[in-house]
Amino acid sequence: MLVLDRVGKTYPNGVRALDGISLAVAPGEILVVIGGSGCGKSTMLRTISGLDPPTQGRVVLDGTVITAPREEIGIVFQEPRLLPWLRVADNVGFGLAEYPKAERRTRVAGALDRVGLTEKARVWPRELSGGQAQRVAIARALVPRPQVLLLDEPFSALDAFTRADLQDHLLDLWADLKPTLVMVTHDVDEAIVLADRIMVMRAQPGRVYEEIPCELPRPRDRQSAAFDFVKRRVLAALDRSLDRAVAMAEEVEPRAAAGGGLWW
Amino acid sequence: MTADAEQAGAPEAISKRGAARVLRPALGLLLPVALALFWEIAVRMGLSNGRLVPPPSVIWNTFTDLAATGELARHALATLWRVAWGFAFGVMAGTIFGAITGYSALTHRVVDPTLQALRSIPSIAWVPLFILWFGIFEASKIILIAVGVFFPVYLGVMGAVMSVDRKIVEVGRVFRLSGPAMVRRILLPAVMPSYVIALRAGLGLGWMFVVAAEFLGASTGLGFLLIDGQQLGKPAQIVAAIVAFAILGKTTDWLIVLIASPFLRWEDRFARH
Ligand SMILES: Nc1ncnc2c1ncn2[C@@H]1O[C@H](COP(=O)(O)OP(=O)(O)OP(=O)(O)O)[C@@H](O)[C@H]1O
Ligand SMILES: [Mg+2]
Numbered sequence: 001m002l003v004l005d006r007v008g009k010t011y012p013n014g015v016r017a018l019d020g021i022s023l024a025v026a027p028g029e030i031l032v033v034i035g036g037s038g039c040g041k042s043t044m045l046r047t048i049s050g051l052d053p054p055t056q057g058r059v060v061l062d063g064t065v066i067t068a069p070r071e072e073i074g075i076v077f078q079e080p081r082l083l084p085w086l087r088v089a090d091n092v093g094f095g096l097a098e099y100p101k102a103e104r105r106t107r108v109a110g111a112l113d114r115v116g117l118t119e120k121a122r123v124w125p126r127e128l129s130g131g132q133a134q135r136v137a138i139a140r141a142l143v144p145r146p147q148v149l150l151l152d153e154p155f156s157a158l159d160a161f162t163r164a165d166l167q168d169h170l171l172d173l174w175a176d177l178k179p180t181l182v183m184v185t186h187d188v189d190e191a192i193v194l195a196d197r198i199m200v201m202r203a204q205p206g207r208v209y210e211e212i213p214c215e216l217p218r219p220r221d222r223q224s225a226a227f228d229f230v231k232r233r234v235l236a237a238l239d240r241s242l243d244r245a246v247a248m249a250e251e252v253e254p255r256a257a258a259g260g261g262l263w264w
Numbered sequence: 265m266t267a268d269a270e271q272a273g274a275p276e277a278i279s280k281r282g283a284a285r286v287l288r289p290a291l292g293l294l295l296p297v298a299l300a301l302f303w304e305i306a307v308r309m310g311l312s313n314g315r316l317v318p319p320p321s322v323i324w325n326t327f328t329d330l331a332a333t334g335e336l337a338r339h340a341l342a343t344l345w346r347v348a349w350g351f352a353f354g355v356m357a358g359t360i361f362g363a364i365t366g367y368s369a370l371t372h373r374v375v376d377p378t379l380q381a382l383r384s385i386p387s388i389a390w391v392p393l394f395i396l397w398f399g400i401f402e403a404s405k406i407i408l409i410a411v412g413v414f415f416p417v418y419l420g421v422m423g424a425v426m427s428v429d430r431k432i433v434e435v436g437r438v439f440r441l442s443g444p445a446m447v448r449r450i451l452l453p454a455v456m457p458s459y460v461i462a463l464r465a466g467l468g469l470g471w472m473f474v475v476a477a478e479f480l481g482a483s484t485g486l487g488f489l490l491i492d493g494q495q496l497g498k499p500a501q502i503v504a505a506i507v508a509f510a511i512l513g514k515t516t517d518w519l520i521v522l523i524a525s526p527f528l529r530w531e532d533r534f535a536r537h
Contacts, residue, residue, distance in 0.1 A: 051434060069438050081435050085453040085530040095439040097449075126532035144439075 001026060001062060002048070002148055002180055008056030009043050009206075017043040018054065019205030027147070028178040032185060032195035032214075034234065036242045040206025041184040042078070045150045048182065049075045061148065071095075074146035074179075078153045080133035082125040082140075088112070089121040092139045111139040114173055131162040135169065142173060151183040155190065167193055171218070188234050192227055193220050198234055202241040209241040318500040326500040327507060330489075340508055342484035343474055346402065347516075350409025351470045355463065357410070358417025362462075365418075366425025367451075376422070383415050388476055395480070405477035412473035413466040420462020424455035457531055460524040464517055471513045486512075 002025040009018040017040040025031050033041050046052040048059050050069040059066040061073065082091045093108040112118050115135040125133060134154055141149060151170075155163045167190060174181060185191050191198050195214040202209035212234055216226050300320045307314035314322065330336035361379065365372040391408060398404040428451055436450040478487020486505045493501035 049438065051437060069440050071440065075438055077431070077434075079431065081431050083432065083435065083450070083453070084532060085456070085527075094435070094449075097439075097445070124530050124532075126530070 002182070003060045004044075004048070004057070005060060006057035007044070007047060007054045007059060009040070009047055009052070010055045016205035018047065019207050020057070021206070021208055022057075023199070023208065025148075025180050025182060027180055030174065030181040030183070030194055030196045031199060032183050032191040032197070033199045033201060034185060034188065034191050034238065035201030035206075035209070036203055036238075037186075039201045039203035039241075041201060042152050043206065044201075045075065045152050045182065045184060048148070049073055049150055051075075071144055072147040073150065074141035074144065074148070075150040076134075076137050076141045076152065076154045078156060080125075080130075080137040082128075082133055082136055084125050086125075087121070088117065088123050088125065088128070088136055091125065091136055092143055094140055095144045107143050108139075111143045114142070114176070115139045115169060131158050131166065134158065135166065138166075138170070138173075142177070142179075145177060146179055148180045148182065151181065153184050153186065156186060163187075163190065164193075170194065188231055188238070189222060191234060192216070192230050193222065198230075200234065200237045200241050210237040212237060316499055318503060322500045323503045323507070326498075327504040330501070330504060336504075336508060339484055339486050339489050339505075340512060342482075342488075343478065343486045344512060346405050346409060346477065346485065347467075347470045347474050349406045350474070351413050351467060353406065353410035354413025354466055354470065355417050358414045358462070358466065359421050359459075361414075362418040362421025363425055366422040372422075379415075379418065383419075387411050387473065391476070391480055400481055405474070405480075405482070408477045409470050409473045412469040416465035416469055417462045420458055420465065421455065424458035424462070425451060428454045453527075456524075456527055460520065460528065463520050463524075467516055467520060468513070471509065471516075475509070 004021050004023040007018055007021040008016070010016050021044060023031075033044065035041055043052070047054045048066065050059075050066045050073065053059075053067045061070070064070075066073070082088075083094065086094065089108050089112065092111050093104050096104040096107060099107070109118070109121075112121055115138060117132060117135055117139070120128065120132060120136075125136070128136065134157070138151075138154065155166050158166065170181075171194065181194075183194060192214055198212040198214050199208055200210040200212065201207065212230065214230050216224075216230065220227060303314075303317070304319045304321060306312055307319040318326075327336070361375065365376050365379075387408065390411060391404070394404040394407055398407060432454060433446070433450060436446045441449060474485070475487045475490070478485040479491060482488045486508050489505035489508075490502050493499065493505065
């Protein structure tokens with residue numbers, strides 16, 4: 001269980017990026033975070049990953065307070081951030097330095113196979129397309145088999161087809177290993193395709209604005225009425241979250257509504 | 265072969281491309297060869313006596329004579345030896361100081377201003393002091409060269425370490441690399457391209473300073489050949505020594521590039537030459 005307990009983050013320049021975020025993510029749950037630009041989504045992921053510990057509150061994973069990066073928590077950044085001096089296979093195996101060579105090799109081969117890039121193992125990162133590089137980054141994060149995988153807009157730079165393809169890939173991976181996923185996106189469709197629960201954030205200071213359960217059966221049909229229903233609800237919440245005056249007035253109410261009936 | 269034969273004119277196109285590959289580098293030789301030829305002809309036709317500016321044939325003869333007597337090799341080796349030691353010491357010091365000041369903000373604040381102040385002193389100005397301290401023999405020469413090599417390497421390494429992408433360093437942090445592992449697996453490869461450039465700049469200065477060092481009283485070395493040629497009025501010997509400098513400088517620079525290239529194959533560069 002991943003728990004954020006009244007997590008706050010104030011940057012040295014005084015920006016209050018997160019304010020009192022409380023949240024519990026069950027093992028194997030997919031939580032998708034959505035919200036306007038600058039509302040603190042990346043900051044939240046960095047806080048969970050231990051890269052930037054919170055200035056208030058704490059992040060707890062299975063009883064351990066997270067203050068520094070841990071093996072159980074993987075992160076995929078918005079950019080692939082591959083190491084240009086390592087070939088693809090070595091990039092994927094980067095986090096496995098302490099493992100015996102044979103183990104490393106099988107895990108890397110397995111991960112590359114999962115993201116469909118076995119034939120690119122010996123290639124330099126500069127020779128990959130954007131989508132391939134992002135898949136390598138996902139493979140690199142998966143290879144230590146993290147309990148929690150954080151994804152910060154991992155597909156935002158990709159076209160719609162590649163994006164849908166990678167979403168399927170990600171769901172396959174998730175079905176295999178069942179990590180807890182916390183993923184940030186700007187794409188409402190993507191959120192609904194993937195999420196068990198959608199969290200809408202609001203800016204200045206970054207807070208949880210609304211949580212919307214998303215328990216449609218998988219695989220999800222983007223054309224279905226149920227999909228559309230959730231989508232409209234998320235869009236409405238996003239809309240309200242971006243309008244600050246309204247957001248202030250409605251601070252309590254929409255949260256109460258969020259738990260409401262799952263009619264499907 | 266058969267595929268080529270099927271397309272009319274294909275072999276012709278290929279040979280044209282092959283010729284282009286040979287001719288393009290040769291383009292750079294056009295100007296110097298033309299100038300040399302012009303001068304040779306001018307001297308042969310008696311337009312100039314060529315005493316102060318010897319024609320290429322005379323330079324070539326001087327060069328081969330020096331080479332045949334073993335003089336050239338002796339002087340070139342002496343110079344090479346000095347450059348090698350000066351370069352080694354300069355690179356070592358420059359790398360260590362550059363890495364530390366680049367890595368640690370505190371050391372940077374303490375050490376860098378002093379080094380920058382020292383850098384602004386024309387290095388030749390140290391020579392009298394070095395001679396007083398280290399004598400007139402090899403030590404003072406090597407130290408002068410090392411000083412020349414030190415600064416470009418120091419600046420290059422420091423700048424490279426300081427500008428390593430934070431995003432890449434974060435990848436190391438996510439995988440919980442220890443300090444030494446971070447240096448070995450992230451920082452070192454990340455600074456490699458700039459390091460090679462710094463080494464080449466340092467080597468260039470090393471060759472510059474060896475001449476200065478050998479001007480200050482040496483009985484061997486290409487710099488001595490220069491001075492000797494001046495004092496005995498042998499311009500051809502001077503030019504021959506200059507040619508030797510050019511060959512050695514270019515060769516050693518090329519050696520650095522050659523040795524570094526396996527480590528830099530990953531580079532995603534605009535220019536591939
Ligand atoms: N290193 C930093 N130093 C100071 N302020 C920062 C820093 N990083 C982010 N911020 C500020 O914190 C706030 C939240 O930033 P964050 O990057 O978490 O937003 P985000 O929700 O991920 O936005 P986007 O959707 O555009 O990626 C912003 O106001 C931003 O200006
Ligand atoms: Mg962000």
